[in-house]
Amino acid sequence: MKIKKVASILFAASLTVSGLAGCSTGNKDSKTAGSKNGVTTIEFWAAPNPTQQVYWKEVAEEFTKENPKIKVNVSPMKESPTSEASIQSAIAGGSAPTLSENINRGFAAQLADSKALVPLDELDGWKEVTESRKMENTMKGWEFADGHQYVLPIYSNAMLFGWRLDILKELGFNEAPKTYSEMLAVAKKLKEKYPDKYVWAKADLADPTAWKRWFDFFMLYDAASNGNKFVEGTKFTGEAKAGEQVLSFVDGLRKENALLPKQAKDPFESGLGIFTDIGPWTIPYWADKFPDMKFNETYTLALPPVPDDMDPANAKTFADTKGLVVYASATKEQQKAAMEFIKWVYANPDNDVKWLEKTSLPPARDDLTSNDAFKAFFDKNPALQPYAAAVPNGIPSMDNAKYNDIQTLIGQQAFNPVVKGEKDPKTAWKDMQKAIEGALK
Template identity: 30%
Template sequence: MKKSGFMEKTIRGVIAFALISTLLAGCGKSTDNGVKEDISKETSASGGTIDVDFWTAPEQYNLKIWTSYADKFNAAKVELNGKTIKLNVQMMPAQPSSEAGIQNAIATGTVPAISENINRSFANILNSSEALYDISSEDWYKDIVAERQIENVMEGWEIEGAQYVIPLYVNPIGYCYNSKALQALGVTEIPQTMDDFNTLLTKYKDQGDTLSKDGISHFMYRAELLNAANYWERWFDIESQYNAFSKGTPLVDGNMLTADKDALTKVFALYGSIGDKVLTGTIDGLWQQETVPVVMGIGLPWDVSANIAAGKTYGIDGDYVFGPTLVENEGDTHYNYADSKGIVLYKNDAISEEEHQGAIEFLKFVFTGEGKDTFDIDWLNATTMLPVRGDLEANDMFASYFGENPALKDISTFVADAIPGMAHEKGADIITALGEKAVAPFATNLLPSVGINENPDVSSYVDDAMEAMKTAGELE
């Protein structure tokens, strides 16, 4: 499902409050007579039990699956230092955002030992306040990476040589095509390269009048190009295709603007080649419409459930079909954007060492222990979000599920090439500036003024994009 962006400016303010609160509170709590009692060495053990708090994403299905595995874990009566670990599960606060809720919990000493729902960018912010454990050297972490075959994936999650997140799910972002439009245009294969795309675009230009009579009025839908405020939309319409053209070169690395300007130019040029046939009027539930008015749009995996509910059939001979980001040459890697979140372990004076170790025991139970052969299928059935594994295509465990869910099977082939977002504390500011200073003006002023294959000069917008990102992030 779609996950909205977090409120980084608010969060940075809460970080400051958290640090001040920590300094004022020290490592103790006050007794009735006002004497500060040292609790830094206390454990959570009471009557031989270690209580470990786990926060799920603020969704009912996340709560349900994690509660079921907590129940299994608790039934196993796993012991640590002679005490039984008890896993307690609840949803994290959702307002004003889950990220702000986590920061408030850090400030008030109510943060759990462990939670899901953390992306790479937010992990970097949490790490800047020393709120997370670096797990890169832990044997149990290495075992999880090996079991899930995600060694290559973890390279994209590294933050300054450290690892803070165990990635849990991924929505790789490609394209979605109107199968009926492809059929009308005589296209039998999903576009893979820019040559394929240009062939499709030319066919549309030649047959546009005929398609229009059937209700297909535009080539591509992307209303969000006009929306600079929702910065996360740039992950989907700019950054994913940029990743493919740049062969995985990050927009930002550390405090450096490393964007491949030529690759970014090609992204703007792609939209420019479509011109006024980019549909920017808002349509709720595009792919659930009786007549889909476009040939293609951004491929968002969280649309699948709604499409199924609307009675839509998946496949090249059905109603809609997913395809990868476009590459210049056959054989190039279809890098894309990974809308992905995972699990972290919190470091806080309110969390005892036994609670921390208890949380680790739960992770071991789920990912390398009793739950390793069932969790991912249960997760898929509960959320329809692809688990982060390097063997999704080859593992027989998923054969039956993908046989019944062909859309997710196709999307799963994009997972290995999906790259998570930048790790920069001003990531939201950087991407917002990209939208405000370049993408929205481009979509508002240039696209409506040109037709298909007129290939306008986009260089000024790319220059604005580069300068805007550099300025917003105070980048070198």
């Protein structure tokens, strides 16, 4: 699922956090809701994506055959105006499902602040789920500031950077650069040989829209800071050294005239730019629309470059990742049934194999490259193997209800001005920090 299609996640104008809190427990204490003739019915909202809906309906049917006392009704969540707004409306109206998927960490923070979610770690069976699914490393980045876990990540797109390998080889480089100095060396060679080409050609670099920072600033920052959380609770915890290194690196590319922050048609595919963020959803798209884009021939994939004093082998990166939540409005009986369903799904790696085959989204587990259950899939899809290997390196979005405002400030105060040459890196970081600390008060 391409997160950019649904990344602008805002509370509906008519809803408030306090309003959600007041409506989030409407049927929690009802002893009869969801239960009839000894059968507990739970409502599951699947993402507004046909492949995911098919998957969940199939596994729900299989689960009910083995567990006849629990019925799982699967239906797609509405996405008008957004799936997030439909969830908020349902909570406010007392019609929230028992559980749903399609929740990222930032949106979960909004819902958790309003007491609309159940802490999953307080439900019996939580530890069993994370252990049987081999999620120890993946889950480390998901703990919320209050120490709880509100989301079980389903998939994790640990974002990678694509490099035009064919053009790198023309410049005398046989592999993707791994450090800032290596990348700047590529920039110099590129401009010498091809003055009209750029390292990074992408209009989003100069756009302050909040979600766009996931695919440039945070990919680089997560690598430079070794996965620093940036914001924890109501405190700005960003590492100045890492942040300034990232901004100085971007400024270095600008000084080499290696950035093109303007609209261009298919800049990476055309070779106008030789470096860009790539998600796993791009691979099947290229197979259909750009068949000349061949893995390890035309392009290669790599973790983000890191400062010269860091080991690039295990660099962290931003993870486009969403998962399951259980809503506080569900009865205790429904919450228990929901956990039984979750346990059943993730006790068997074949269910994650089926998910991968239907969606091409890497399951959020640490053993994708070592578990034989996934071997046949990745043998057939070698370009997706780097994403599988990077899952444990993925850092999810921040768990702060104001993340949309915070990420807008990153663009406005720091990243965009540096790209445009309007601020030096140190000033940009200080201005950004001051603005974010003000927003967090």
